[in-house]
Amino acid sequence: MFLYDSALLAALQTPPQSIADVLQTMRTIDATCSDGDGVKWFNWLYSRVTEAVEKRIASGGFTDGRWLAELDVQFARLYFGALEAELSGKPMPDCWRALFDRREQAATARIQFALAGINAHINRDLPVAIAATCQAATTVPQHGTAQYSDYTALNSTLDSLIEYAKHELYVRLLGDPLPAISHLEDTIAAWSVSAAREAAWQNAEVLWHLRVSPPLSAKFMDTLDGLTTVASKALLVPAP
Numbered sequence: 001m002f003l004y005d006s007a008l009l010a011a012l013q014t015p016p017q018s019i020a021d022v023l024q025t026m027r028t029i030d031a032t033c034s035d036g037d038g039v040k041w042f043n044w045l046y047s048r049v050t051e052a053v054e055k056r057i058a059s060g061g062f063t064d065g066r067w068l069a070e071l072d073v074q075f076a077r078l079y080f081g082a083l084e085a086e087l088s089g090k091p092m093p094d095c096w097r098a099l100f101d102r103r104e105q106a107a108t109a110r111i112q113f114a115l116a117g118i119n120a121h122i123n124r125d126l127p128v129a130i131a132a133t134c135q136a137a138t139t140v141p142q143h144g145t146a147q148y149s150d151y152t153a154l155n156s157t158l159d160s161l162i163e164y165a166k167h168e169l170y171v172r173l174l175g176d177p178l179p180a181i182s183h184l185e186d187t188i189a190a191w192s193v194s195a196a197r198e199a200a201w202q203n204a205e206v207l208w209h210l211r212v213s214p215p216l217s218a219k220f221m222d223t224l225d226g227l228t229t230v231a232s233k234a235l236l237v238p239a240p
Contacts, residue, residue, distance in 0.1 A: 004034075005087050008083070011029060012025065012083060012084040015080070019053070019072050021073075022050055023047065035175060036106065038103045038105065040113075041113040041173075046079065048165075053068065056154075056157070063150055064146050067137050067150065068147075068150050068151070071129055074129040078121070078129060079125065083100075086100040095231075095232050099113065107238035108236055110169035113236070115162075115188060124221075124225050127207050128221070130207075141208050148201065152197070154197075155197060159193055162191075172239070184239045191235070
């Protein structure tokens, strides 16, 4: 726990309605969190991803920019919801708890927190956000659609931001240098945002078909959360 957690909680009380709202909340989180808080570094990377999406939508870089904007908002709400649950003592997905329980783990690198958050958010949350967006926009999560093409068009941008983060955040939580050789290099090299986003789309298609059976949908999400948690914990093993 941090002394400013009540301020973080206050910043999360109003769900975002637009990408501008999402970015405002992310900037408040960034300004509130200390460098010694692992949440700051996931939020740092996620805010840059969101800024890139906003810029590309504004430039008309997508076939269905309104759909992608809705996805951005639906997606961010799940991150904010998980953080709000952590700060208020409510239940949350285990994959997020894996990160929040280690917020102060000083031996861990900033990039590990960033990737563990991205892992939880893409592998567990993104299928939920895609399905919710399709329901709101009366579309269907299906390969070959304009929405899928827009979705995958973001991969190169996201890959470049992840690569930038791997270099920029390759220090321990408090900023001290990491050893020259570490298991961490192999761990982060093995993580692919494009592969994770493709799996998320496929899982969204499954969720879409399971929406008529809430018990099966819940079981599917429990399984997805469990697998994602394993990956998050592996990403957060402290560097020697």
